[in-house]
Amino acid sequence: MNCDSVIVLTDYCHCRYIDDVHFIYVEKTNETVVLDSDLNFIIDRLKNSSCSISELISIAKSIFTDESNLNIATFININIENLIAQDVIRIDI
Amino acid sequence: MLLKELSDAKSRLYRGLNIKIGQFTFRIAIHNNSAIHDFIQNYSEFPVLDNDEFYDFNIMLKSPSFLRKFLYPQINFYCNEVPPFIPLPEDQAYAMLEWGMNWCIANHAHHFLIIHAAVIEKNNYSVILPGLPGAGKSTLTAALTTREWRLLSDELTLISLNGDTITPLSRPINLKNNSIDIIKSYSPNAKFSKIANDTHKGSVALMKPSKFSVDRVSELVKPRFIIFPKYEKNSELVMKGVHKKDCFIEMIKHSFNYNILGLDGFNSLTHLVNTTDCFSFIYSELDEAIEKFDSLVNA
Numbered sequence: 001m002n003c004d005s006v007i008v009l010t011d012y013c014h015c016r017y018i019d020d021v022h023f024i025y026v027e028k029t030n031e032t033v034v035l036d037s038d039l040n041f042i043i044d045r046l047k048n049s050s051c052s053i054s055e056l057i058s059i060a061k062s063i064f065t066d067e068s069n070l071n072i073a074t075f076i077n078i079n080i081e082n083l084i085a086q087d088v089i090r091i092d093i
Numbered sequence: 094m095l096l097k098e099l100s101d102a103k104s105r106l107y108r109g110l111n112i113k114i115g116q117f118t119f120r121i122a123i124h125n126n127s128a129i130h131d132f133i134q135n136y137s138e139f140p141v142l143d144n145d146e147f148y149d150f151n152i153m154l155k156s157p158s159f160l161r162k163f164l165y166p167q168i169n170f171y172c173n174e175v176p177p178f179i180p181l182p183e184d185q186a187y188a189m190l191e192w193g194m195n196w197c198i199a200n201h202a203h204h205f206l207i208i209h210a211a212v213i214e215k216n217n218y219s220v221i222l223p224g225l226p227g228a229g230k231s232t233l234t235a236a237l238t239t240r241e242w243r244l245l246s247d248e249l250t251l252i253s254l255n256g257d258t259i260t261p262l263s264r265p266i267n268l269k270n271n272s273i274d275i276i277k278s279y280s281p282n283a284k285f286s287k288i289a290n291d292t293h294k295g296s297v298a299l300m301k302p303s304k305f306s307v308d309r310v311s312e313l314v315k316p317r318f319i320i321f322p323k324y325e326k327n328s329e330l331v332m333k334g335v336h337k338k339d340c341f342i343e344m345i346k347h348s349f350n351y352n353i354l355g356l357d358g359f360n361s362l363t364h365l366v367n368t369t370d371c372f373s374f375i376y377s378e379l380d381e382a383i384e385k386f387d388s389l390v391n392a
Binding site: 030 | 342
């Protein structure tokens with residue numbers, strides 16, 4: 001995935017915190033998604049505005065300091081793809 | 094006027110009678126003497142309305158055919174003249190009526206988030222008791238309601254779509270198998286319907302709700318606790334906190350209409366879970382269990 005791609009929360013995604021875990025209801029699919037708490041920062045960041053993937057990788061690097069840069073980039077890319085597949089986020093065009 | 098004050102209750106129930114049960118009005122016709130007897134006993138404190146008043150559900154209990162009145166007698170439940178279930182043996186008539194009434198509410202009252210759970214209240218503290226069949230939810234509920242706890246519901250917890258209030262039904266408590274004798278000996282003054290044997294749930298009897306629960310059926314309550322009960326023979330009493338995230342997932346599993354409500358269901362349930370304390374509860378002795386519940390609300 002292109003690191004310059006900008007992502008946003010989809011219009012049909014609704015997020016609520018319970019016990020520091022994001023529960024996300026996706027209207028389009030009528031599914032409730034439970035987000036791994038490691039990914040909270042992505043949703044929190046996107047709640048404010050759109051964001052590029054490289055920016056998310058940069059935030060992740062400041063959180064997961066023990067991980068290698070390569071692992072972090074892979075982690076973000078995989079999870080972004082998953083969240084797109086679940087209609088939680090989309091590439092902003 | 095209350096059902097118990099009607100001198101011609103039996104014939105009115107045969108022809109069709111409007112009765113108000115919480116926020117719902119049922120027009121009920123019963124063509125079975127035993128079920129009429131049990132219904133009059135268990136709903137004696139509920140108000141009867143004029144027959145020209147609006148009703149939510151038009152239900153009827155009658156034999157599926159003339160032949161089935163005599164040959165292996167059967168009974169069937171009709172909602173708006175349509176039978177949603179297959180017929181059952183005639184001696185399960187009253188139990189079938191109660192299951193049918195549950196079905197009507199669970200399938201139509203989508204202005205509530207409906208959870209398969211009992212709910213009780215004392216001192217303005219409500220406790221929602223979700224439980225899988227056999228968990229001991231109804232036994233515990235029945236015992237609590239004989240010890241000054243108000244019954245809001247035994248089967249269907251009706252949560253407002255903003256997640257802020259619970260609407261009572263205060264209908265009879267459905268007890269099964271060993272629980273029937275346990276509660277009969279625990280509360281000798283409690284009244285029960287005739288036992289229906291060999292149902293798909295085993296032996297079933299319905300316990301009459303307390304008068305003070307029915308008198309206060311219009312009083313909504315705020316949700317305060319969600320407690321997942323489990324009866325375990327000879328176990329120590331254990332009450333442990335449950336993570337709200339786990340509680341939320343469990344409550345989705347216990348909901349009848351979460352998926353139908355979509356975003357409303359999500360908003361209602363997240364608010365409910367975020368504003369209540371959640372526990373698991375293992376018990377074996379009813380007195381001990383009630384003492385623990387009392388300690389929650391007497392603090």
